[in-house]
Amino acid sequence: MIGKQVKVIPSNALDEIHLSALAGSECEVMSVTDKGMWVKFMHEFQDHNEWFIPKQSIQMVSSDGK
Secondary structure (H helix, E strand, O other): OOOOOOEEEOHHHHOOOOOHHHHOOEEEEEOOOOEEEEEEEEEOOOOEEEEEEEEEHHEEOOOOOO
């Protein structure tokens, strides 16, 4: 899972931590916990490009990018 590409999708959990602006963005998995993933974005959001994303807000991206 580490190093894989995922997409952030809308969820109540994402809204609760005020990160709904990241929905629709693709990122790389840095580490995995039972509640979600630390991911790295190609772009910065609020001066950071690494964020914790709840598992309800993660969608796997296929190996061909679709």
